[in-house]
Amino acid sequence: MYSDLASGILYIIIGLTIIYLFIDRRKRLSALTPEQLPGLDHETYKELIQLLKTIYERMLYLGVSFFPLALTSFRGSQNEAKFAFLLLILLLFVSNIFPRNKVMKFLYANKIFLDDLKKKGIKL
Amino acid sequence: MSKIQRFWYSGMLSTEDWWAVWLGLAFFSLGLLTLLGIDLVGWIAYPSKWVFSMPEGAISKKIVTIDKAFYPLGGKYSLTARDMYQSLGPIGSILVTYIIFTIATMTGAYFQKWDVKRYFIGWTFIFFVTYLVWFIGHHAFFAASAVDLKKSHFPAMFTLSLGGGASFILALMVGLIIGNFFKPLARYLSEAAKPEWFIKTAIVFLGVKVGYLPIKAAATSEKIGHALADLTLDLFIAGAAATIVAYLIFWPGVYTISRLIFKLPRKTAAVLASAISICGVSAAVATGGAVRARPVVSIMVSSLVVVYAVIELVILPGIFTHIWPGIKDPMVAGAAMGMAVKTDGADAAAGELLDEFMRTKMEETSNGTVIWPEGIITVSAVMTKIWIDMFIGLWAFLLAMIWVYKIERQEGEKVPFSEVWFRFPKFVLGYFIAWFVYLGIFFGPGHGGSAEGMSVLKAAEAGAVPVEKGMRKLFFMLTFMSLGIITDFKKLAEAQFSKMVWVYFIALFFFIIPVASIIAYLFHHGMTLPNMAAPGSALFGG
Numbered sequence: 001m002y003s004d005l006a007s008g009i010l011y012i013i014i015g016l017t018i019i020y021l022f023i024d025r026r027k028r029l030s031a032l033t034p035e036q037l038p039g040l041d042h043e044t045y046k047e048l049i050q051l052l053k054t055i056y057e058r059m060l061y062l063g064v065s066f067f068p069l070a071l072t073s074f075r076g077s078q079n080e081a082k083f084a085f086l087l088l089i090l091l092l093f094v095s096n097i098f099p100r101n102k103v104m105k106f107l108y109a110n111k112i113f114l115d116d117l118k119k120k121g122i123k124l
Numbered sequence: 125m126s127k128i129q130r131f132w133y134s135g136m137l138s139t140e141d142w143w144a145v146w147l148g149l150a151f152f153s154l155g156l157l158t159l160l161g162i163d164l165v166g167w168i169a170y171p172s173k174w175v176f177s178m179p180e181g182a183i184s185k186k187i188v189t190i191d192k193a194f195y196p197l198g199g200k201y202s203l204t205a206r207d208m209y210q211s212l213g214p215i216g217s218i219l220v221t222y223i224i225f226t227i228a229t230m231t232g233a234y235f236q237k238w239d240v241k242r243y244f245i246g247w248t249f250i251f252f253v254t255y256l257v258w259f260i261g262h263h264a265f266f267a268a269s270a271v272d273l274k275k276s277h278f279p280a281m282f283t284l285s286l287g288g289g290a291s292f293i294l295a296l297m298v299g300l301i302i303g304n305f306f307k308p309l310a311r312y313l314s315e316a317a318k319p320e321w322f323i324k325t326a327i328v329f330l331g332v333k334v335g336y337l338p339i340k341a342a343a344t345s346e347k348i349g350h351a352l353a354d355l356t357l358d359l360f361i362a363g364a365a366a367t368i369v370a371y372l373i374f375w376p377g378v379y380t381i382s383r384l385i386f387k388l389p390r391k392t393a394a395v396l397a398s399a400i401s402i403c404g405v406s407a408a409v410a411t412g413g414a415v416r417a418r419p420v421v422s423i424m425v426s427s428l429v430v431v432y433a434v435i436e437l438v439i440l441p442g443i444f445t446h447i448w449p450g451i452k453d454p455m456v457a458g459a460a461m462g463m464a465v466k467t468d469g470a471d472a473a474a475g476e477l478l479d480e481f482m483r484t485k486m487e488e489t490s491n492g493t494v495i496w497p498e499g500i501i502t503v504s505a506v507m508t509k510i511w512i513d514m515f516i517g518l519w520a521f522l523l524a525m526i527w528v529y530k531i532e533r534q535e536g537e538k539v540p541f542s543e544v545w546f547r548f549p550k551f552v553l554g555y556f557i558a559w560f561v562y563l564g565i566f567f568g569p570g571h572g573g574s575a576e577g578m579s580v581l582k583a584a585e586a587g588a589v590p591v592e593k594g595m596r597k598l599f600f601m602l603t604f605m606s607l608g609i610i611t612d613f614k615k616l617a618e619a620q621f622s623k624m625v626w627v628y629f630i631a632l633f634f635f636i637i638p639v640a641s642i643i644a645y646l647f648h649h650g651m652t653l654p655n656m657a658a659p660g661s662a663l664f665g666g
Binding site: 043047050051053054057058061084087088091092094095097098099102 | 354357358361362365368369372373646647649650651652658
């Protein structure tokens with residue numbers, strides 16, 4: 001009973017943390033201007049922003065998925081329900097690897113270093 | 125489970141599934157011979173958009189005159205036998221196509237122990253009616269878009285702008301007319317009207333298409349070639365993830381609706397849940413066997429699956445193109461289609477329609493400045509479907525275990541793991557072989573689309589195009605026609621179906637389609653398509 005309550009609270013904290021990270025990163029991305037990445041033309045810049053938005057959105061879905069997981073814990077639901085949400089979280093995590101990999105390849109192709117991006121407030 | 129003794133190779137010569145693999149891989153292999161300078165596939169007759177006569181000032185570019193309404197693809201793409209194929213002309217290429225596919229499919233019919241004489245007559249009828257419909261559907265009024273008119277210097281005129289989709293819809297309509305108004309003819313033709321076989325073969329050809337996409341794109345730009353190779357692999361992973369989530373939500377949801385709201389018996393609910401939520405006919409039959417439902421339940425459910433799939437096929441491509449998600453998220457639409465339409469045939473066909481609608485709309489909206497590669501939206505629809513198909517075996521195995529060990533516990537009964545292999549959709553093997561071989565050619569001897577691999581890629585293209593374009597679309601057309609022929613709308617009205625009809629209707633339109641759209645959005649949103657009209661740009665999100 002208490003372990004269910006504790007794990008439920010833990011899941012909510014994790015979910016809230018991920019959502020906070022999403023909000024923070026999206027805010028920083030909105031503040032980014034093409035002038036801060038002078039090596040990129042307009043189309044390439046748009047492409048990078050699109051990829052980063054995708055990554056962040058999938059992160060948001062991941063965060064939100066922790067809430068129903070927490071709910072199953074609070075209600076002491078059967079393991080099958082927990083398994084389903086854990087699997088969903090795992091799959092959302094896996095599905096975010098591809099766009100991340102694309103961004104890395106993109107940065108490499110355009111000779112942009114991750115540290116440079118970090119200095120401008122953009123994190124992966 | 126079944127008491128019949130089976131080996132891993134059982135059914136290789138006697139099932140539709142395996143014959144889709146043999147047929148698909150046979151033509152795929154013939155296509156590969158172009159790498160050795162031998163072109164044996166360029167005879168396939170393919171339609172162009174046509175008009176009776178050219179208006180003044182117009183040129184034969186995207187739209188041609190009626191005498192050129194069909195052409196052998198080898199006459200355009202072959203590197204070694206272009207003149208020979210050109211000399212066939214439209215009628216000659218249609219006849220060669222008929223002869224070769226008659227021999228190929230009759231061999232399959234013979235080994236599957238069908239009535240070969242009836243098959244031959246039925247096939248001949250279906251083949252020529254299909255070509256006739258293909259011809260009519262490519263009239264400029266149905267198929268030409270504003271961009272086609274502009275490129276051919278046509279004066280502004282009203283067209284339906286349906287692209288190749290017009291032919292598919294016409295084929296389905298003609299098939300439905302035969303199936304519902306000429307029932308004795310439809311019964312006779314049913315020996316040759318095999319939508320599942322045709323579509324599974326078309327899906328093997330689609331494997332060639334998926335592998336060929338980066339090769340085609342590399343001809344425009346090396347960068348686009350890589351972007352497409354990445355995208356297809358991305359779809360592969362996203363499709364798997366979406367499918368697993370869909371399974372976890374769909375099946376329990378539909379089972380609960382059937383049991384709690386409609387009070388259906390447990391076994392019927394299980395068969396219905398599998399059919400509505402997983403993969404239609406195959407899942408219904410597999411689940412029926414696994415839970416030992418009465419055979420009539422599987423048959424009834426299967427016929428419902430076919431009828432509803434046709435309804436979805438007509439409704440969903442338009443909704444996804446014009447209402448939501450539209451051209452902003454074509455991959456989401458494709459994946460949602462894959463999860464919502466419950467037969468392979470209707471799904472791939474709906475994906476193909478969606479592909480045509482979306483590309484035409486994008487081209488028109490952007491005034492021709494954005495052109496998406498043909499077929500990639502179909503791939504997103506088929507990819508989720510293929511994953512769903514692959515899981516049928518596993519799901520049937522799982523249900524069999526639940527029924528044997530939990531619901532109908534029987535002392536000493538065991539479910540062999542080999543059941544997974546027997547339920548596994550074999551045509552998927554053909555699809556993957558075709559895909560990975562062409563992908564291997566792109567990254568191997570094709571040097572990833574760089575200049576030194578271009579001669580190999582050109583040779584590969586000459587063999588791939590007739591298969592992925594001509595044969596694939598022909599088999600899609602045959603699927604639409606056959607699907608129409610075997611669909612009997614009257615079945616919906618029959619009293620004993622009423623409860624199941626309502627479960628199916630409510631589950632499909634108020635549960636499956638909305639949930640499929642959400643799941644597709646979760647895993648496919650943000651995927652972008654390359655713009656073939658702007659080689660410098662690798663991606664364009666719409």
